Each structure stands twice: as C-alpha cells, then as structure tokens.
Amino acid sequence: MASMAALFVKTPYPSHSLNKIPTTHFAPALKVSISLPSGRKAHPRLRVSSGLIEPDGGRLVELMVDEPLRDAKKGEAFALPTIKLSTIDLQWVHVLSEGWASPLRGFMRESEFLQTLHFNALRLQDGSVVNMSVPIVLAIDDSQKHRIGGSTEVALFDSDNNPVAILRDIEIYKHPKEERIARTWGTTAPGLPYADEAITHAGDWLIGGDLEVIEPIKYHDGLDRFRLSPAELREEFTKRNADAVFAFQLRNPVHNGHALLMTDTRRRLLEMGYKNPILLLHPLGGYTKADDIPLSWRMKQHEKVLEDGVLDPETTVVSIFPSPMHYAGPTEVQWHAKARINAGANFYIVGRDPAGMGHPVEKRDLYEADHGKLVLSMAPGLERLNILPFKVAAYDKTQGRMAFFDPSRPQDFLFISGTKMRTLAKSKETPPDGFMCPGGWKVLVEYYDSLTQATSGTVPEAVAA
Amino acid sequence: MASMAALFVKTPYPSHSLNKIPTTHFAPALKVSISLPSGRKAHPRLRVSSGLIEPDGGRLVELMVDEPLRDAKKGEAFALPTIKLSTIDLQWVHVLSEGWASPLRGFMRESEFLQTLHFNALRLQDGSVVNMSVPIVLAIDDSQKHRIGGSTEVALFDSDNNPVAILRDIEIYKHPKEERIARTWGTTAPGLPYADEAITHAGDWLIGGDLEVIEPIKYHDGLDRFRLSPAELREEFTKRNADAVFAFQLRNPVHNGHALLMTDTRRRLLEMGYKNPILLLHPLGGYTKADDIPLSWRMKQHEKVLEDGVLDPETTVVSIFPSPMHYAGPTEVQWHAKARINAGANFYIVGRDPAGMGHPVEKRDLYEADHGKLVLSMAPGLERLNILPFKVAAYDKTQGRMAFFDPSRPQDFLFISGTKMRTLAKSKETPPDGFMCPGGWKVLVEYYDSLTQATSGTVPEAVAA
Numbered sequence: 001m002a003s004m005a006a007l008f009v010k011t012p013y014p015s016h017s018l019n020k021i022p023t024t025h026f027a028p029a030l031k032v033s034i035s036l037p038s039g040r041k042a043h044p045r046l047r048v049s050s051g052l053i054e055p056d057g058g059r060l061v062e063l064m065v066d067e068p069l070r071d072a073k074k075g076e077a078f079a080l081p082t083i084k085l086s087t088i089d090l091q092w093v094h095v096l097s098e099g100w101a102s103p104l105r106g107f108m109r110e111s112e113f114l115q116t117l118h119f120n121a122l123r124l125q126d127g128s129v130v131n132m133s134v135p136i137v138l139a140i141d142d143s144q145k146h147r148i149g150g151s152t153e154v155a156l157f158d159s160d161n162n163p164v165a166i167l168r169d170i171e172i173y174k175h176p177k178e179e180r181i182a183r184t185w186g187t188t189a190p191g192l193p194y195a196d197e198a199i200t201h202a203g204d205w206l207i208g209g210d211l212e213v214i215e216p217i218k219y220h221d222g223l224d225r226f227r228l229s230p231a232e233l234r235e236e237f238t239k240r241n242a243d244a245v246f247a248f249q250l251r252n253p254v255h256n257g258h259a260l261l262m263t264d265t266r267r268r269l270l271e272m273g274y275k276n277p278i279l280l281l282h283p284l285g286g287y288t289k290a291d292d293i294p295l296s297w298r299m300k301q302h303e304k305v306l307e308d309g310v311l312d313p314e315t316t317v318v319s320i321f322p323s324p325m326h327y328a329g330p331t332e333v334q335w336h337a338k339a340r341i342n343a344g345a346n347f348y349i350v351g352r353d354p355a356g357m358g359h360p361v362e363k364r365d366l367y368e369a370d371h372g373k374l375v376l377s378m379a380p381g382l383e384r385l386n387i388l389p390f391k392v393a394a395y396d397k398t399q400g401r402m403a404f405f406d407p408s409r410p411q412d413f414l415f416i417s418g419t420k421m422r423t424l425a426k427s428k429e430t431p432p433d434g435f436m437c438p439g440g441w442k443v444l445v446e447y448y449d450s451l452t453q454a455t456s457g458t459v460p461e462a463v464a465a
Numbered sequence: 466m467a468s469m470a471a472l473f474v475k476t477p478y479p480s481h482s483l484n485k486i487p488t489t490h491f492a493p494a495l496k497v498s499i500s501l502p503s504g505r506k507a508h509p510r511l512r513v514s515s516g517l518i519e520p521d522g523g524r525l526v527e528l529m530v531d532e533p534l535r536d537a538k539k540g541e542a543f544a545l546p547t548i549k550l551s552t553i554d555l556q557w558v559h560v561l562s563e564g565w566a567s568p569l570r571g572f573m574r575e576s577e578f579l580q581t582l583h584f585n586a587l588r589l590q591d592g593s594v595v596n597m598s599v600p601i602v603l604a605i606d607d608s609q610k611h612r613i614g615g616s617t618e619v620a621l622f623d624s625d626n627n628p629v630a631i632l633r634d635i636e637i638y639k640h641p642k643e644e645r646i647a648r649t650w651g652t653t654a655p656g657l658p659y660a661d662e663a664i665t666h667a668g669d670w671l672i673g674g675d676l677e678v679i680e681p682i683k684y685h686d687g688l689d690r691f692r693l694s695p696a697e698l699r700e701e702f703t704k705r706n707a708d709a710v711f712a713f714q715l716r717n718p719v720h721n722g723h724a725l726l727m728t729d730t731r732r733r734l735l736e737m738g739y740k741n742p743i744l745l746l747h748p749l750g751g752y753t754k755a756d757d758i759p760l761s762w763r764m765k766q767h768e769k770v771l772e773d774g775v776l777d778p779e780t781t782v783v784s785i786f787p788s789p790m791h792y793a794g795p796t797e798v799q800w801h802a803k804a805r806i807n808a809g810a811n812f813y814i815v816g817r818d819p820a821g822m823g824h825p826v827e828k829r830d831l832y833e834a835d836h837g838k839l840v841l842s843m844a845p846g847l848e849r850l851n852i853l854p855f856k857v858a859a860y861d862k863t864q865g866r867m868a869f870f871d872p873s874r875p876q877d878f879l880f881i882s883g884t885k886m887r888t889l890a891k892s893k894e895t896p897p898d899g900f901m902c903p904g905g906w907k908v909l910v911e912y913y914d915s916l917t918q919a920t921s922g923t924v925p926e927a928v929a930a
Contacts, residue, residue: 186643330583
C-alpha cells in the first residue's frame with residue numbers, strides 16, 4: 001500500500017489541480033498494478049482459466065511487436081508513408097493493440113465497417129458471430145491518401161512524431177460520415193461530442209489494415225499502471241481464483257448507491273453458487289466530453305471509495321478501460337460489454353440509459369431509458385454474457401443511507417441526480433449523510449474548486465476533459 | 466393465352482390512361498394467375514418441395530382467417546377499438562398476411578423493432594437468426610392510444626371503413642421517428658419519400674401485436690390476379706419442377722440489358738448443373754415515389770417484353786411483390802431478398818445501388834453504389850441465399866444491341882441511364898435500336914403522353930404513383 005501511495009503522489013495532475021493533491025493511500029484492490037509483468041511477453045497467448053469466459057473469436061488478439069524486433073520495425077516505420085494520429089486515434093490503437101476488440105486485428109476494412117454499421121456484429125470465417133457495434137476506423141484526408149499512393153503499408157506516428165505502429169495490407173475506402181453518424185447514434189443532430197471531435201472534421205477516407213504496434217501505448221499521466229490489458233486482467237482474476245467476474249463500466253464518481261448495487265450483485269452471485277465473484281470496477285479512460293469529470297479526478301475519487309471501505313478491496317479490481325466514449329447509448333453499451341468479455345468478465349451490470357446523454361438539439365434524452373438494456377440483452381455475439389440489470393438506488397431518508405428504491409413508500413426516498421450532485425459539489429455543499437463517503441465527496445469539491453480557481457472565480461459548465 | 470388477354474383487357478387503368486389501352490396478349494409466363502386456387506385454404510401448410518428453399522423460421526406464416534370464421538371475426542372487429550389504416554399500412558397488412566415477412570406474425574412489438582433497427586435481424590426462440598432489415602410497424606397518435614385504453618385487442622379498418630384485421634395481444638410503445646429514420650436510411654435529411662409519406666407525420670406511438678386478417682387484401686385495379694402470395698408462387702414453382710428459382714426485383718421498365726442479364730443468369734445456372742431454373746420477375750407493387758412509373762404502366766411494359774419474346778415465358782413467372790418501397794439502399798435490399806426466400810427463391814440478382822436514390826439534399830447518390838451488394842452478401846439470416854451480382858450491360862454500338870460491357874473497348878458502348886431513358890420517352894424519341902423491344906418502348910411513350918394530356922401539355926417531373 002505504501003508503494004501505491006508513492007505511485008499516486010507522483011501523478012502529474014493537470015496544472016489547474018496541482019495545488020491540492022492529497023496524499024492518498026490506495027486500497028489493496030488496486031495492488032494489482034504493483035505486480036504487473038514488465039512486458040507483454042508474459043502473455044504471448046492467453047492462459048485459459050477454467051473460470052474465465054473465452055475471448056471473442058476464441059483467442060485474445062494482441063498486436064504488440066516482440067521486444068527484440070522493435071528497433072527494426074521503428075526503422076521500417078520511418079521509411080513508410082506516414083499518418084499522424086490524433087489523441088482519439090491513439091486511444092483506438094491502444095484498444096486494438098491489447099485485444100479489447102478481439103478478434104479485430106487492426107483498423108476496420110470496409111467489410112468490417114459495413115457489418116458494424118448495419119449488423120453491430122462481425123461474421124467470422126468459421127461462421128460464428130462476434131459483437132462489434134462501434135466502428136473502429138482511421139480517417140485520412142485527400143492529401144494523405146495521395147501521399148500513400150500505391151503503398152500497401154503505412155506508418156502511424158503520434159503527435160510527438162514517434163512511430164507508434166505499422167498498418168499493413170491497407171485498404172482505403174470512402175468515409176460516409178453522415179451515414180456513419182446516423183447509424184451509430186440514430187441521429188445526425190449537430191452537437192454529438194464524439195462526432196464533433198472525431199468525425200465531422202475528419203478526412204473523407206478511411207484506411208483499414210492489420211496493425212503491428214511497436215511499443216505499448218503509455219500516457220505518462222501517473223495512471224499508466226492502472227491501465228491493465230485484457231491479458232493482465234485475466235491473469236489477475238485467475239490469480240484471485242475468480243469463478244465469476246462482474247464488470248461495472250463507469251465514467252462518473254462512485255456514490256453509495258453504486259456501491260450498494262455492486263455489493264448486492266456479489267451477494268446474489270454467491271447465492272447463485274459462485275464461490276468467489278470478483279468485481280471489475282472499470283472507469284473509462286479515453287476521450288470524454290468536456291463537462292464530464294476528468295479521469296485523474298475520478299480515479300482519486302474511486303481510490304477514496306475503496307479506502308473508506310465502501311467497496312471490499314479484496315474482491316474488487318480497479319482498472320482503466322482505454323476506450324474513447326461515443327455517448328451512443330444502445331449501440332455503445334454493446335461495445336462496453338463486449339470489450340469486458342475479452343477482459344474475462346462473464347457478468348455485466350447495465351444501468352438505466354447506459355452511454356446515453358441529452359439530445360444535442362431537442363429537450364429530451366437521446367435514447368429511451370430502457371433501450372440500452374433491451375438492445376444489450378438481444379445483441380448478436382453477446383449471448384454468452386450474463387446481463388445484470390441495475391436496480392434503482394436512492395437516498396432512503398428513514399435510514400439515512402442509499403438503499404434500493406421501495407415503490408411502496410416513495411415518499412421516503414430522495415433521488416439525487418448527477419446534475420444535483422454536481423451543483424452541490426460546485427457550491428461546496430454537503431450531500432445527505434450516507435450519499436457518498438466523505439473522502440470521495442471531498443475529491444469532487446476539490447475538483448470543482450480547482451476549476452473555480454483556474455477561471456478566476458467563475459465555474460464553467462464545460463471544462464476540457 | 467387468350468384468357469390472359471381477356472383478363473388484361475378488363476384492367477381498370479387509372480383514368481388518365483384509359484384513352485389508349487392497347488389490346489394486350491400476355492405471354493404464357495403469366496398464365497400462373499389463371500390457375501389460382503379459389504382461396505388460401507389450399508395452403509394451410511406449405512408443401513415443402515425438394516427443390517425449394519425453406520421459408521425463414523421453417524414454415525410460411527399465413528395470417529388469414531379461415532373462411533367459415535370470417536363473419537364472426539368481422540362482428541368482433543366492430544366491437545373493438547379501431548385504427549384506420551393508411552394505404553401504406555394496408556400494404557404492410559397484405560405483406561404480413563401472406564408471410565413475406567415470415568416468421569413475423571404481425572406488426573412488430575418493441576423487441577422486434579429494436580432488433581430490426583440495430584441488427585437487421587431477429588433471433589428466434591430456438592436461437593436461430595432470420596433477416597429483418599426494415600421495421601414493419603403501425604403508428605398511432607395520442608388520441609388513438611387514448612381510445613384503445615386498456616384493451617388488449619384492436620380492429621384495423623381500411624379507408625372505406627371495412628374491417629381488415631384484428632391485432633391481438635397488443636403492445637404500445639414510443640415511436641422514435643428520428644432514430645428510426647437515421648438507422649434505416651443512414652440519414653435524416655428531409656425529402657426521403659417513405660419518411661415523408663409514412664413516418665414524419667405519423668403518430669408518436671407504435672402498436673405491435675399478432676394479426677388475424679379477415680379477408681385477402683385486394684386492390685380491385687385489375688392486377689390482383691398477378692399478386693401471387695409466397696404460397697402460390699411456391700406452388701407454381703413446384704408445378705413447373707423448378708430446381709432453382711432466381712428472383713429479379715424491379716420497379717422500373719425492363720430493357721434489353723435486364724433481359725440479357727436474366728437470360729445469362731439462367732444460362733449460368735444451367736451450366737452449374739441445374740435442370741430447370743425459373744425466373745421470378747417480381748415488380749414491386751406497393752408505395753413508390755411520385756416520379757417512378759406507376760405499377761399499372763410497368764405491368765403493361767413487362768407484358769410487352771414477354772410478348773415480344775425478349776424473355777422466355779416458359780421459364781419466367783411474372784408476379785407483383787406487394788411491399789411498399791423504402792428507397793433505403795443496403796438496408797432495404799436485404800428485405801427485398803429475404804421476402805423472396807419466403808416465396809421460394811434461392812438465387813437473388815442484385816444490381817448496382819439497389820433500392821438507392823439520389824441524396825435528398827446533397828448532390829450525390831445516397832449510398833455508395835457497391836454497398837448494397839456488399840451488405841447483402843454479409844447480412845445475417847441470408848446465408849442460405851445465393852447472391853448473383855448484376856453484370857453491367859450497355860448498348861454496344863458495334864452490335865446494335867445491349868451487351869455486357871467490355872472494358873477493353875469502352876468507346877463501343879453507350880450507357881443509357883434511367884434519366885436519359887425517361888427524357889427520350891417524354892420527348893417521344895426512339896432509343897437506339899435494340900435498347901428495348903418496340904412494344905415496351907411504346908408503353909413508356911404512352912405513359913408520358915398520358916401525363917402530358919392530363920396536365921394540359923406540361924410534363925410534370927413528379928406524378929402521383
């Protein structure tokens with residue numbers, strides 16, 4: 001635990017929050033990151049544990065070049081036509097490189113892109129079907145396409161001009177932006193965060209191919225050690241003798257309602273006969289929209305929740321899911337679930353309106369609240385996954401704590417929305433006792449305080465993630 | 466053939482064309498309609514022919530009430546809350562009643578609607594998957610929903626207040642119009658013909674349930690006898706000892722390029738070892754956009770093509786497909802193919818940009834020309850269907866006839882687009898000899914002439930279908 005704390009103190013937080021880093025102690029659950037193997041070489045092939053669900057396609061795809069070959073590949077990269085990756089592109093390289101999207105072996109070619117758009121699934125050569133609901137594609141513009149010319153390979157470089165990967169046996173095809181947006185989000189209204197960030201102004205072509213990733217993707221933000229790959233997570237679950245793994249995707253602070261749900265899920269799994277269900281508490285670490293709470297602050301908040309004993313560290317693994325966020329509701333929740341199968345989870349907790357948001361133009365939610373759960377339960381390729389519906393928790397005034405909502409006595413319950421929570425934290429007010437552990441709440445207040453300081457006393461509605 | 470001709474002379478054409486009905490002689494291929502059984506009772510269960518592909522779900526769903534029960538059902542209908550059907554709604558009742566959408570048993574409930582939107586396929590109780598790419602849904606508005614109240618059944622009435630069907634075990638759910646349009650067409654641009662006609666101004670709710678159709682749907686337009694149900698088509702194919710059935714969906718006049726393709730397809734099937742491949746020439750008979758040529762004129766044109774011997778009547782069945790047209794490209798072509806499986810076709814000819822159209826707002830085609838074929842070839846639930854790609858035919862100036870395009874001598878070929886064809890017909894010009902049989906061309910000229918007369922000398926770009 002001491003080493004974890006040391007780890008965390010070194011975290012280079014965004015400058016606006018540097019003034020108030022608390023000395024934190026990570027709970028044992030996060031200990032998993034201490035025992036990381038030094039390289040991916042330890043996982044050339046997945047060790048299949050009797051208790052863990054098989055990856056999609058039967059075998060975890062890892063696209064990292066073996067260490068002895070890296071220099072040669074780097075040299076090759078410098079000799080190829082190059083594509084400069086955006087931040088989100090690099091996150092997708094990360095996702096692909098570790099096999100979250102298994103059995104995908106690189107950015108989608110057109111046949112995969114079309115199957116994703118139309119069917120949310122890919123048919124494999126053996127006739128089996130795996131889920132794949134969001135396009136994982138790389139856009140290039142006319143001039144990049146021109147520079148590639150007749151080459152069958154390109155090199156992908158990061159924003160610092162370091163070679164990241166080689167894309168082989170490439171296929172370049174048209175980027176039907178409007179259709180991609182319409183079929184992914186079910187709307188083309190302006191203001192979809194991911195579309196604005198990564199599609200609308202992107203190039204008119206997509207380039208697919210097989211990826212060879214030269215080095216593991218690192219962010220040097222002090223959180224890299226919490227970015228466990230599917231292989232590393234599987235190793236950790238196996239080490240803990242998990243006979244069930246239940247995943248909880250989140251991009252918000254954890255309050256005691258969430259904690260109650262996760263604890264209750266474990267209780268139900270034990271009742272079902274599982275001996276050692278392990279929770280994968282899996283905050284999303286890639287692109288999020290400007291008014292979401294940044295990953296670094298969320299990680300601090302999650303740490304407090306474990307430290308305060310709200311969740312049991314012995315049966316919880318906290319790790320970061322490297323995917324960018326689409327906010328594509330029923331379409332995206334399938335991706336969130338599918339990626340966790342590849343990390344070994346066979347149970348998935350799905351909430352009300354997962355990956356949903358307000359309609360960017362109209363005054364309503366973009367998706368019906370129950371469509372995410374319904375679509376997930378019927379999605380091709382996810383038949384093996386057990387979907388656990390989210391029970392509604394609210395603040396029970398009679399007990400002074402979060403409890404499952406009891407419709408026979410609605411007057412006793414207080415619903416604290418995300419908006420309400422943010423408003424309270426911004427104004428440094430204290431939520432009802434028992435809503436969130438005090439340490440976790442303090443992190444939220446500090447986050448909003450840091451924004452206030454950074455903007456000379458005005459709290460912006462939207463801040464850069 | 467004489468009886469067919471008699472049949473056709475009685476056809477009540479739309480009034481604007483009554484002045485010029487030629488005395489027509491249908492080729493033997495259309496004889497199929499003479500030997501129609503008097504009622505659907507002859508097909509309580511599909512006779513499975515060794516040569517015919519199985520319907521989706523294993524058995525053709527027919528939703529017609531047995532004749533002795535019809536009066537009782539009518540009486541029941543008058544006692545139930547009612548929904549008035551639009552023209553397109555009634556076409557869908559027709560489609561459902563005859564099992565084109567097997568195994569659907571009525572208008573979609575929400576789980577079917579969501580699977581269609583997201584996956585273009587339905588998972589059946591036995592775990593198998595059937596294709597279903599366009600929503601077959603019935604919209605109602607707030608006041609209709611209010612009138613239905615707690616009833617579990619509703620009666621569906623046509624525009625003349627005749628009871629058409631009873632919908633049982635109903636489910637009412639929200640009609641997410643924007644999402645439905647976006648996920649079906651890949652755009653939400655205004656001006657999509659089907660969306661303008663049947664979605665945008667439709668009610669905010671959808672009602673699903675099991676259909677009981679009281680009487681066969683008839684249009685009394687002189688063409689009802691050509692509207693063979695899947696069961697009737699299967700019977701005809703069986704009667705002809707077909708060992709392969711290849712379907713050609715169309716909503717345009719047949720020119721000699723089409724004919725060449727169909728003839729060539731039969732030749733290829735014979736080469737593959739089939740002894741008696743039968744062509745199902747299957748014009749779409751439901752809603753089409755205003756500037757498409759109306760069904761009655763297209764049927765006259767098809768008749769001429771058979772009469773002139775361009776297609777072999779002995780190996781061709783001409784029938785009308787009762788579905789409305791979506792113009793939804795890659796999404797809709799799956800529906801067109803799937804419905805033909807239910808009618809017994811195991812080969813499907815797919816053209817360039819099937820069910821495509823111009824983008825309603827931008828100056829480009831709505832879909833990439835090859836996406837329809839690609840998506841169709843990968844579509845879930847259509848694995849059993851053999852997709853035959855459309856070979857490009859053009860007018861070969863050296864031979865004075867339509868021929869398959871030879872890229873080694875492009876200068877010899879003339880491409881006559883649909884727009885070019887319409888322009889020629891409107892101005893009563895003659896296309897190059899060999900482009901279309903003279904009788905068929907005359908029908909087109911007459912059609913545009915009838916429009917000119919109806920509008921006092923001006924040819925409108927768009928006319929009511």
